[in-house]
Amino acid sequence: QKEVEQDPGPLSVPEGAIVSLNCTYSNSAFQYFMWYRQYSRKGPELLMYTYSSGNKEDGRFTAQVDKSSKYISLFIRDSQPSDSATYLCAMTGGSYIPTFGRGTSLIVHP
Amino acid sequence: GAVVSQHPSRVICKSGTSVKIECRSLDFQATTMFWYRQFPKKSLMLMATSNEGSKATYEQGVEKDKFLINHASLTLSTLTVTSAHPEDSSFYICSASPGTENSPLHFGNGTRLTVT
Numbered sequence: 001q002k003e004v005e006q007d008p009g010p011l012s013v014p015e016g017a018i019v020s021l022n023c024t025y026s027n028s029a030f031q032y033f034m035w036y037r038q039y040s041r042k043g044p045e046l047l048m049y050t051y052s053s054g055n056k057e058d059g060r061f062t063a064q065v066d067k068s069s070k071y072i073s074l075f076i077r078d079s080q081p082s083d084s085a086t087y088l089c090a091m092t093g094g095s096y097i098p099t100f101g102r103g104t105s106l107i108v109h110p
Numbered sequence: 111g112a113v114v115s116q117h118p119s120r121v122i123c124k125s126g127t128s129v130k131i132e133c134r135s136l137d138f139q140a141t142t143m144f145w146y147r148q149f150p151k152k153s154l155m156l157m158a159t160s161n162e163g164s165k166a167t168y169e170q171g172v173e174k175d176k177f178l179i180n181h182a183s184l185t186l187s188t189l190t191v192t193s194a195h196p197e198d199s200s201f202y203i204c205s206a207s208p209g210t211e212n213s214p215l216h217f218g219n220g221t222r223l224t225v226t
Contacts, residue, residue, distance in 0.1 A: 043217035
């Protein structure tokens, strides 16, 4: 079992939909959780960074962490075609080096 | 803030030649930078950790003599792919963190290397 599991998709949704992206993990030492967005042929861009269980909101994005279930989510409201990208979850337990999921490819069609 | 700049964005070279990729932290100092490799539709694979003023730490299976890393200052790390072969063609991405060990990494925009 990989430390971080993430469905690669692709996930295809219509414009305006609410998108839910998820990762599960097995290492209970993970305490810091990140979501990155990566457009094709670009480096990953940090979207959200959270520490504790619960929700964190930033504009149309909400990150949710459930440490008891070892499950994290990223919600995108009012999705736009420009949100089409690969979304990578990442987590760390106190190291510079995060463990990444394999990324979920999201396609938002007009 | 926390901008990481990587250059060049794309390079094509012939087999047997060497290619240098630069990674700069523009608005912060980074004692540690990281080099990743990414294959199409795959996640990031950590190649090495670049430490300012000391030798890089390579991940298992990464040839340190092929992928030379130099971290000469707190804002610059370079990756040199020596004697490049077509199988070295890939997307290379550097990253750095402006804060403590728990701070998230910020990534450069990557370098697409094609070896012909």
